[in-house]
Amino acid sequence: MRLYIAEKPSMAAEIAKCLPGPASRKDGCIHTGGGVITWGYGHILRQAEPDEYDPKYERWRVEDLPIIPESWKLLVADSCKKQFEIIKNLIEQANEIVHAGDPDREGQLLIDEVLDYVHNQKPVRRLLLNALDEQSIRKAIANLRDNQDFQNLKQSALARSRADWLIGMNLSRAYTLAAQRAGHRTTLPVGRVKTPTLALVVRREREIENFKQADYFTLKADFEHSDTIFTAYWKPREEQPGLDTEGRLADKAIAQALLEMLQAATEPAAVISCETTEKKEPQRLPLALSTLQVMAGKKFGYDPQVVLDTAQKLYERKLTSYPRSDCEFLPESQQDDAAVILSNLTGLAHSELAGWSGKADSLIRSRAWNDKKITAHHAIIPTVERCNFAALNETERNIYFLIAQAYIAQFYPVHVYDQTRAELEHAGERFTANGRIIKELGWKEVYGAEAEDKKEEDSGTLPAMSRGDRARFIQASAEKKSTKAPSRFTAATLLAAMKEIHKYVKNPDLKKQLKDVAGIGTEATRATIIKELIERGFLREETKRKYLKPTEPAYLLVDMLPEELTYPDFTALWEDILRQMAEGSASLDAFLGQQARFAASLCTKAKGAEIPLKGDHHCPRCRKGVLQLRNGKHGKFWGCSRYPACRASFDDKNDKPDIPGQKAQGQG
Secondary structure, eight states: OEEEEESSHHHHHHHHHTSOSOOEEETTEEEETTEEEEEOOSOSEEEOOHHHHOGGGGSOOGGGOSOOOSSOOEEEOGGGHHHHHHHHHHHHHOSEEEEEOOSSHHHHHHHHHHHHHTTOOSOEEEOOOSOOSHHHHHHHHTTOEEGGGGHHHHHHHHHHHHHHHHHHHHHHHHHHHHHHHTTOOOOOOOOTTHHHHHHHHHHHHHHHHTOOOOEEEEEEEEEEETTEEEEEEEEOOTTOTTBOTTSOBOOHHHHHHHHHHHHHOOSOEEEEEEEEEEEEEOOOOOBOHHHHHHHHHHHHOOOHHHHHHHHHHHHHTTSBOOSSOOOOOBOGGGGGGHHHHHHHHHTSSOHHHHHHHHHOOTTOOOTTBOGGGOSSOOOBOBOSSOOOGGGSOHHHHHHHHHHHHHHHGGGSOOEEEEEEEEEEEETTEEEEEEEEEEEEOTTHHHHGGGGOOOOTTBOSSOOOOOTTOEEEEEEEEEEEEEOOOOOOOOHHHHHHHHHTGGGGOSOHHHHHHHTTSOOSSOTTTHHHHHHHHHHTTSEEEETTTTEEEEOHHHHHHHHHSOHHHHSSHHHHHHHHHHHHHHTTOSOHHHHHHHHHHHHHHHHHHHHTOOOOOOSSSBOTTTSSSBEEEEEETTEEEEEETTTTTOOEEEEEETTEEEOGGGOOEEOO
16 A cells, blocks of 8 residues: 655645545545555654753752753654554555655654654655645645655754754753743743844834934036937045045035035046946746745735735645745746646736736747756746636736736846946046846846836937047036934844844855755744734734834843844854755754754853843842742742742732841841
C-alpha cells in the first residue's frame, strides 16, 4: 500500500481526486485505487515545555538557567492525538510512504518529524505541490523524488525550531525575572526574530521623537540649447561652504549669493560632457509572499496577515500557486503553461487584466524562468485553472490582480530607453541634467505610473549636445526645503524591513554580507510575528494608516535587553546559517552548540541588567529592588522584590511599609 501524508485535509482531498478510483472516505483518511491519503493539522507534534523535561522547571528560577535539553523531546499535541494514531496505524500497514507536506522548510519538518517519531524504516518519496490544480498535482505525482533529497531542508527546520526554543524559553525567563526583581509585575517574551523586530519600531519612534527639522536649499538653473529649454541642478564642490553633514546647502545667505552671482554672469554656460547610453530594464519579477504583502499593503492598505490568508484561500481554490514562497523565479518547464494561463486571463471579467494578457506574447522568455533559482517552490502565479473573477470577494480580487499582473508582465518586452547625462559649467559652478527618451515601453505598459522611478532631478528630454558647446543661461532659482522625520512603520513596511534587514544592522561590515540573506523570519512567519506583537500589547496601530507605535512594555523590554538581542545582526546571520544548512553546507549540531552558548551568556547578562525600579517604596537595604505587599503566616508584610537575594521585610501599616528609622527588620 502506498500512503500519502498531506499537511492538511484540504490538500489530501485534492490529491485524492487525482488518483485512480474508486475513492472512499474513512475516519481520518481517504482510500483510492492509487493508495491511501491521510493528513495532519500542521504540527501534530509539539516541542516539550521545560517542566516536561523536569518538573522543577515549572517554577521560574534564575539558578536553573540556562535550560539546555540533553536530548530533544517531542509530544503529540492534545488536539491531534486521534489523528496521530490513525497516521501511525497507516504507516504500519504501508509499504511505501509519500511525504506530501507543503514545499518549504516547515512543511518538510512536520511530516518528517512524525515519521521519525514512529521510527519509520519504510521508503519515503517526496511530493512537491506548488499548485493544487489537477494538472499540477498529476505532474507532481508523476515526478516523485526521494525524500532523502530534502534531509538538509529538514535539518534547517529543526535548527530553527530548537534555536527558537533555546532563546525563547531561557531568555524570556531570564529577563522576566530580572524585570520582576526591579518591581515590574509583567512577563516579557523574548524571541530570536520577534525582539529585533520590536526594537526596529522602538528605535524608529525615538528617531521621530528626537527629530529636529532643518532647512536646506536646492539650486537649479534653466538653460537653452538648440531652441530647447531644460533644467540642470547645481552640484556643490567638496570644499563648498554652507553644506550640512548630508552635503545639502543649508546656509540661506550663501544660497542667495550664489543666485546673484549666477544671474550677474554674462558668459554663456559651457557643456563639459554629454553622454547618451541605451538602457534596458528587465521585467519585474513575479511575486514571492513578502513582495506580495508589501505591494498589497501599499496599494490597498492590507495587513500582511490578511494578504497571506487570502493568498492561501486562492491556492486552496486552485487559482494560484503555493503562497508561502520566498522565491521570485519560475521553473523553465512551466513556460509551456503560459499560453493557457494567458488565454484564461484574456477571458477574465476584469478589463485591465484581460487587455494586458490579450497583448502578451507567451513566447517571450523573461529572466524569471530559471531552474537554478528554484528550490522547493517557485514564485506565486496564476494556475491553469480558469478564474471566475466575479465570484471572488473584493480582497481576493485585489490579491489575484497583483499576482496575475506580475505574471502577465513576464510576457512583455524589456523596457528600453536612452539615458542622457549632461554636465555644464556656468560662472564657475557645475550643473548636471539627466534626461531619458523611452524607445520601448515594454512591460511597464502593464504597471504604468507604478513602475516609474523618475527622480526629482530628471529633466525630461534633453537636446543633443557635445563637449565644448555653449548653452544660454536663462535663470536660476533656489527652492527652500525641510528635512522630514522618518515615517512610522506600518505592518507592511515593517515586513519589508524584516526582509531587507541588512539596511538596519549595526555592524557596517555585516551589511554587505547580509544583503543576500532573505531577511529575518520566513515568508510564512513574518506576518504572524507582527500580529503577535500587536495582540500581546507591545505594538498598537494608530490612525487610518495603521501606523505602528510601541507601548510602555515595548520600551521596557528593548531597553533592558543587550544589543545582541535588539539589533538584527546576529539573527540575520543565523538565518544565513539556516540557509546554508538547507543547502548542506552547515552543521545542525555546531549551530545548536553555538546557540546554547549564546543563551547561557545572555542569561548571565540578565543577572546584571540595569532596569528602572517600578514601585512607590524602594528597598532601603539593597537599593536595587522595591518593596511589595505580600501575605505571610502572620498576615500582610512588605518584602523586597529581589528576594531571596535581599531578605529585607517590613510590617504593613495602613497599606504602607513601616520602616522605623529607615531600619529593616529581619523576617524569615
